[in-house]
Amino acid sequence: MHAIRLHAFGPAENLTHEEIPDPTPAPGQVRIAVTAAGVHLLDTALRQGMTGPYPAPVELPTVPGREVAGTVDTLGEGTDPAWLGKRVVAHLGMAPGGYAELAVVDAARLHEIPPALDDAQAVAMIGTGRTTLGILQFTGLGPDSVAVVTAAAGGIGTLLVQYAKNAGATVIGLAGGPHKAARVRANGADLAVDYNRPDWPEQVRAHLGDRHATVVFDAVGGETARAAVGLLGKGGQHVVFGWAGEGVHDGEPLTFIDDELAARGITSVNVLGPAMLQKAGGDVRTLELRSLAEAAAGRLRPAVQRFPLAEAAAAHRALETRATMGKVVLVP
Structure with a gap:
């Protein structure tokens, strides 16, 4: 099979498209003929x-x-034969192996893909979708809510905007550049602003009038996040799930001391990692099932940007330079 391999840590160019032996599923596993692989x-x-x-x-x-998503083509010993030939999606957990024409995974991780979803959409929902629903566990949204979504043109941001609008909230989407802001507006945000413009907070305040934000979904950290938090009214929530900064890995999370939060009458919570897992009762599979169901029903519509498998390096470069919109997916 063809796969993307990494032989040395470093830049995106270190990802090479090679031919390697086909994997064999172990007992309790299946092998998937991959049609879409998520890039995280x-x-x-x-x-x-x-x-x-x-x-x-x-x-x-x-x-x-x-x-990964695709069709089960081989079963490991003891695996339920009903999986053979089914169109499935799975999160591989801590195990790598997705950037390939074939991938093996424990059968317990499989979900059959609903007919309404294509394979790339299913990949988006098994990872990005489940994370979105995990984030939303920490706040309630309704008609009185004013939600500010940073990185609103990204995979998670796209879904947060849709979910908040479905709940009746007023949604303010922040994105880097006019093209991305236009995409956020088309996705349903009441106001979409380019956070590269220094006057974007004034645009938001003018739109809201005497209203204040009730929740900020923060994926960027730094000064953009601080300006967004400045829009919160008393009782507002700052929900942190990333800090990309000016580059993907050089950002800083926006943090507060307790006295500052108390003086503002707001709360700040980092929902990543153990906090999200604990909130889900330790069962991310429930979030995966809900995510796929929301997409199958049309309530959440993942945005997907596809790259050929052989161009994985280009996909990584695009993701790191914020040149992507939605979930990045490799197609063998």
């Missing part, structure tokens, strides 16, 4: 030798990627 921001960090949630850098050489 964490993949770009792991490529550089950063550990992220891992206790140590991944072992090299490796085939990156942790989200």
